[in-house]
Amino acid sequence: VTNAIEAQVMSGVDDRVVVRCNLAAEQIEIEVTDRGEGFDPDGVRALPDVESPERLEYESGLGLSLMRRLADETTLETSVDGTAVRLVVRFSGTTDET
Secondary structure (H helix, E strand, C coil), rough: CCCHHHHHHHCCCCCCCEEEEEEEEEEEEEEEEEEECCCCCCHHHHHHCCCHHHHCCCCCCCCCHHHHHHHHEEEEEEEEEEEEEEEEECCCCCCCCC
């Protein structure tokens, strides 16, 4: 959420950052949408793994790797009109089978 707010402020956009949560019996879905300038997630510099001692040398850049590690599903859609990040976390003992 902090990155979304900062991106929007840096873009000079006067709009809301929207956070939506959907709680279901088996999972929670969180979506954060901003209107800041989009970015290329593939263009983010490669950093050491979050569990590597070398990672302590970097102050930023944890967001995407932590989201991917902690969430069961991560979707990132970005364009010049903004960014939408969607995370799904399944509760223990549930599967994605229907």
